[in-house]
Structures are given as C-alpha cells and as structure tokens.
Amino acid sequence: MSSQSSKEGAKRPIRLGVNIDHVATIRNARGGPHPDPVRAAQLAADAGADGVTAHLREDRRHIRDDDMRRLKAEIDLPLNFEMAATAEMHKIVAEVRPHACCIVPENRNERTTEGGLDVHGQKTFIAPYVRELSDAGIRVSLFVDPQEKQIEAAREVGAPVVEIHTGAYYEACAATRPERIAHELELIRKAAAFAAGLGLEVHAGHGLTFHNVQPVAAIAEIMELNIGHFLIGESVFMGLGAAVKEMKRLMQDARTGGHY
Numbered sequence: 001m002s003s004q005s006s007k008e009g010a011k012r013p014i015r016l017g018v019n020i021d022h023v024a025t026i027r028n029a030r031g032g033p034h035p036d037p038v039r040a041a042q043l044a045a046d047a048g049a050d051g052v053t054a055h056l057r058e059d060r061r062h063i064r065d066d067d068m069r070r071l072k073a074e075i076d077l078p079l080n081f082e083m084a085a086t087a088e089m090h091k092i093v094a095e096v097r098p099h100a101c102c103i104v105p106e107n108r109n110e111r112t113t114e115g116g117l118d119v120h121g122q123k124t125f126i127a128p129y130v131r132e133l134s135d136a137g138i139r140v141s142l143f144v145d146p147q148e149k150q151i152e153a154a155r156e157v158g159a160p161v162v163e164i165h166t167g168a169y170y171e172a173c174a175a176t177r178p179e180r181i182a183h184e185l186e187l188i189r190k191a192a193a194f195a196a197g198l199g200l201e202v203h204a205g206h207g208l209t210f211h212n213v214q215p216v217a218a219i220a221e222i223m224e225l226n227i228g229h230f231l232i233g234e235s236v237f238m239g240l241g242a243a244v245k246e247m248k249r250l251m252q253d254a255r256t257g258g259h260y
C-alpha cells in the first residue's frame with residue numbers, strides 16, 4: 001500500500017458487520033433454542049459491531065425465517081439480509097424490511113458460498129430484482145468475485161453496493177502460498193478501486209480472520225467487512241465480545257497505517 005492510499009484509507013471509516021449464521025448452526029445441531037443467534041447479535045452490538053449479517057439459505061441449514069424477523073425487531077443495528085435471488089426470499093424480505101440485502105449465489109450441495117454471483121450472465125433477471133428491492137427502500141449489494149466484468153454488470157443492473165468475495169484470498173492464506181496471497185490481494189485491490197471509480201460502495205467478506213484481515217481492511221475503498229465463521233469459532237476460546245473488539249482493533253489499525 002502506498003503512503004498516499006494509506007492516508008486516504010485512514011480518513012475513511014470501515015464498518016464491521018458480524019455474521020451470526022453459525023450460532024444458528026450450533027443451535028440447530030440439537031434442535032432447541034440455544035444458543036440464540038439474536039442474543040449473539042446483541043453481544044456483538046454491545047462490543048461495537050456496526051451491523052449484523054445473516055444468510056437465510058434456501059435449505060434453512062442455519063438461520064431461519066423467524067431469526068430474521070427477530071433480528072430486525074430486537075437488534076438496534078443495520079441488518080444485512082443475505083439471500084439468493086428467489087421469489088420466496090423476495091417475499092420474506094418484503095415482510096422483514098432489513099436495512100440491506102446482499103444477493104449471493106446458492107447451491108444446495110455447497111459447504112459455503114463458493115463463488116460470486118454471475119451478474120454479467122444474468123443481467124436481465126437480476127436488474128428487476130434489484131429495482132424492486134431498491135424501490136422498497138432496501139440497500140442492495142451484490143456478492144461478486146473480484147472481476148471487472150461482474151462489477152461493471154452490478155452497476156448496470158442498478159446495485160449501489162458490491163461485496164467482493166474474499167474466499168480465494170482466504171484459501172491462499174490457509175494454504176500459506178505467498179505468491180497466491182499477493183495475487184488474490186491484488187485482484188481485490190483492483191476490483192475495489194474499479195468499483196469505487198464507478199461510484200459503487202464497496203464491501204468485502206468471506207473467510208476473513210484475525211490473521212488475514214488487515215491487508216483487506218487497509219484497502220481505502222472498502223467501507224465494510226462482513227465476518228462470521230471465524231468470529232463465532234473464536235468466541236469459543238475468547239468470548240464473542242472480545243473477538244469482535246479484537247477484529248475491530250485490527251481493522252482500524254490497518255486503516256490508520258499500522259503494520260501488518
């Protein structure tokens with residue numbers, strides 16, 4: 001990062017959206033109400049989270065419809081409702097009325113979200129979907145791979161926000177492959193600059209951890225990171241409040257030019 005972009009980045013705040021999906025994964029393992037993802041969202045809020053993210057999957061493997069209703073009703077933070085672009089989800093979103101919707105691709109057999117949304121290949125389908133949500137006052141973001149053609153398409157279909165999928169960067173970090181890490185990071189940097197240049201708000205997320213978050217948080221154009229699986233896992237060891245606080249500290253340090 002150049003000192004110029006470091007200075008610009010320091011001036012821009014960066015938000016942390018805490019994804020509480022995997023509190024529901026643990027709850028559902030036993031079929032009862034505990035642990036409650038809404039209680040986790042409240043703890044995250046108390047620790048300084050700037051938003052709550054939850055993904056209502058079509059197969060309801062973790063978050064369920066009523067969790068979304070309760071998150072909206074009980075938590076005083078912006079709710080980012082992740083979902084596939086289906087008619088069923090549209091109906092639920094119209095009822096819950098979250099602050100934001102992040103449209104993601106879904107595949108029943110995937111373990112997690114494996115790739116970004118193919119906006120470029122589905123413009124005629126996605127454009128009216130985005131328009132209807134926007135007309136209902138919901139801020140729409142599209143979860144895309146760091147590729148210019150997908151970002152350009154996101155602008156064309158009228159989405160005000162893109163969330164860059166950082167999964168490939170996570171994989172490179174997990175495999176400890178420095179060249180691959182540098183390559184994936186460069187793709188994210190270029191994608192963020194390209195999106196911001198088109199006037200889009202830029203978010204990023206997937207697979208971010210204490211160990212890999214700082215180079216991404218240092219990218220000046222990125223305004224929000226959504227982080228879940230690592231924070232919920234780490235909370236077993238240090239508690240959710242402490243994990244959220246540490247993540248925010250790392251993000252802020254990266255933003256203000258701290259070393260990483």
Ligand SMILES: CC(=O)[C@@H](O)[C@H](O)COP(=O)(O)O
Pocket residue numbers: 019021022054055057082104111112113143205206228
């Ligand atoms: C869209 C995305 O990257 C994640 O936020 C998403 O929620 C992943 O799905 P799982 O939480 O089911 O792994």
Ligand SMILES: NCC(=O)COP(=O)(O)O
Pocket residue numbers: 019053163204205206207208226227228229230
């Ligand atoms: N959109 C990314 C997200 O919400 C969290 O992803 P992860 O940290 O659970 O991989």
